[in-house]
Amino acid sequence: MLDVQFLNDKASKLVLFLKKVDKILKNGKEAFIKTPIYPDRTQYYLISAYNELEEITCHILKEITGEKHKGDCVRKIAGEQVFSEKLNRTLVDYSNYISRVMEDNFSYSPEELYAVANEITKTLLGIFIKELASVVKEIKSREPKLAIPVNIKKIQDHGKAIKSSVRKISNFLNFPEEEFINTPLFIDRARYFSVVAIDSSLWICRHIIRKLKKKPDKNCFLRLSGEKIITEETGRKLQEFSALRDTLADPTKEYDPKKLYRTLKEITPVFLKFLSEISKAIFKKTG
Template structure:
């Protein structure tokens, strides 16, 4: 999903970098060429500018294709036809410039640098933010309508954290019960991974409770279960697991090793997966009769 806060932050940084390059270029070509400090600063700000554009491009591409895209995003975006031809050509020139800059060890003709930098600044200043706003508007219109208004960016983040911590438990699921119960390392690491996952599950629970106007409760998962947001079975299991959170987080406190082993072996993965699926279904469709 689109993270408007992220895009606004990156767009602001793009604008700031453009202003800094523009201010240097305003000294004129002759002054630029005879003052070594100016080309060096322009290179520095252009690299910052490129990195911010790359981050924006990765986010847009990830939303267009509904998958995480992390590399060569500006080049890929220029081939998508999302922006105008003029901007797409500039993106391609900017990619070539960065490649050449690194390959040449930052030795780049000052004259070439001046004119290319001027073209980059002029084109981006005139077109980029305006076109970006339109691209974002179109992408927002294509996003699925939700029955429950939630912060999807943060909710997806915490769901990913839960899945990530479950994955980190995998090595301990593969060892024998006896080996697990006698391994301080397995027990300590499992406790930590579970606490991180529980905290994210609690964040999702509390956020969702606030968004649908439920009264605050000491037992968030039980509250969701009683109000038909998640199944009673999932609510009861997560209620029990979350009640162990403080014990698991405190290394000075003894933990029931048998219970911990069962959580690691399968129980936590099963219930956390069901929790994420049920929450996603509720957010999309609302309470099912």
């Protein structure tokens, strides 16, 4: 799902850098050519603005294509034709400019840079934010409605941390119990990733409780099951395991390795069940 706050932050920085370029260009072409600091500053601001634009377009592309993109998103989104023809041409020109400067080490003359910078800033400051808002509005209209008004991006980030921790813990649990309890590294890492999973689960729990306009307390998982967001069994098991958090986080505190092994065998699938139940509660049909 789109992270509108992320897009707003990136768009604000993009506009800030472009306005700095625009301020320089308004001194006129002759002053731009004769003042060495103007081309240098302009190129710096254009590169900085492009970095923000790249993050914006990568985020939008992920929602449009369903795939994560790690580079060249400005050019790719122009190919998707989600913006106007004029803006798409400018995005391609901007991408070409950055490619020549950063990859080909091409040096633009002040005259060439003035023309390129003028076209980029004029178009982006003129229509990009307006068109971006329209694209965001269209994508948001297709997203499922949330039954609970959570910060879905934060929920997803913590969900990934939980899944990653469970996967790593499971790698240790694939070894026989005897080997696990006699391998300090396994025990240490399993304790660490257990704490990560607990902390992320607690963050999700408290966040949802607050969004339900309740006040979270030390029995968060039990409260969540009481609100019918997760099952009673899931709430009880996570509440019991989360009570071990401080012990597992403190390397000076002992915890029976055999008991840890068996407890983790039982609790790791519960973390995944927790995420599944949370997802169903957040995205359930509201009528």
